[in-house]
């Protein structure tokens with residue numbers, strides 16, 4: 001392992017020499033997106049509908065239905081329509097596979113017809129049907145719509161005919177539905193369905209935020225809502241999770257929720273100093289602890305001497321699997337599996353807690369800067385670097401937290417070894433940064449900024465190599 005480490009060391013040193021200014025490399029998290037309001041998106045939908053109507057002889061309501069069922073791909077719709085209009089309309093549940101019976105077609109002209117749902121008699125004019133010819137009275141349609149809408153079903157509403165799965169288009173619904181409140185609900189739910197079926201659109205998950213994010217390339221990348229500032233993954237809509245991919249983070253979070261009983265005892269705010277045994281409370285984010293009594297420097301995670309955690313050889317983030325586990329008893333294997341999970345979970349959880357504690361540090365920094373500015377010790381701009389340092393620390397630690405589920409599910413091998421090496425480097429530099437920020441008053445600005453550079457470089461290197469989108 002140590003030999004491998006030496007190789008990776010070169011891998012970094014080439015780009016780290018400050019004399020050799022490398023051109024600004026591409027940011028692995030760079031992502032083009034736009035934050036839109038409901039009206040903007042409605043306009044976008046209308047333009048798509050108009051585009052389809054201009055190219056094909058279909059009504060706007062059917063064009064919208066086609067777009068909705070074909071992921072808003074107008075080009076694909078045109079191709080399919082040209083290849084066989086009838087097949088497309090049947091497949092899209094707009095046209096019935098078999099033409100309607102002739103007797104049904106004459107209903108509208110009748111003087112008195114009974115509705116097959118409510119059994120009441122009305123004049124033919126009072127009946128409506130889709131292309132399938134399943135005629136029902138307007139009252140029954142209206143009741144049908146009301147029930148469906150109240151269940152949240154709108155764009156996928158079907159005909160009431162026995163065994164008929166034809167979809168009810170928007171104009172048909174709105175021509176029958178009278179109650180304003182239901183019309184409003186229908187339009188609201190439909191809009192939400194359209195956004196969900198559009199691969200380039202995503203609702204902002206922020207509470208009470210109606211922003212819709214548009215990205216031409218739908219990837220699992222970081223989006224920050226312009227309005228509510230919530231940060232999320234464009235692809236899955238959950239908390240941003242690089243370098244872990246959408247499926248893996250989902251699996252991890254489910255596992256954490258399932259195993260929360262087992263893992264709960266891990267969250268401890270106090271531990272005993274490994275040297276003098278005095279009780280120590282962790283009230284900062286940094287894992288590099290110093291005993292207030294005996295001054296021993298140790299690691300909060302493994303309780304070993306901090307000196308063994310230099311960036312050259314940082315082992316604390318790496319789980320050492322038992323290479324012979326396959327030959328052990330089922331019981332031993334289960335115990336090993338739990339041990340492994342708890343190792344990763346403890347680090348995941350600890351970084352989450354550090355993030356919260358460092359948020360408090362950030363607040364304290366702002367207060368300290370205010371005091372200094374009031375006392376005419378420099379201006380806000382002079383002290384801005386401290387705030388930048390705290391923000392960068394949060395960004396780096398966040399990524400670091402999400403490296404643990406990634407490593408947990410990774411298969412053992414050279415790629416995992418490289419990942420763990422980079423993770424360890426990031427871990428070491430982040431703790432150095434956190435240590436310096438907690439002691440910002442006595443840390444030299446240049447030194448702090450240098451540490452920021454190193455930490456961010458470690459972070460982007462790891463993402464560049466392992467961020468799959």
Ligand SMILES: [Zn+2]
Pocket residue numbers: 115116117118119120136137138139140141
């Ligand atoms: Zn009826």
Ligand SMILES: [Zn+2]
Pocket residue numbers: 130132133134159160161164165166
């Ligand atoms: Zn029908």
Ligand SMILES: [Zn+2]
Pocket residue numbers: 204205206209210211225226227228229230
């Ligand atoms: Zn938002």
Ligand SMILES: [Zn+2]
Pocket residue numbers: 220233234235236237238241245246
């Ligand atoms: Zn995702």
Ligand SMILES: [Zn+2]
Pocket residue numbers: 273274275276277278291292293294295296
């Ligand atoms: Zn001590």
Ligand SMILES: [Zn+2]
Pocket residue numbers: 299300301302303304309316
């Ligand atoms: Zn440690």
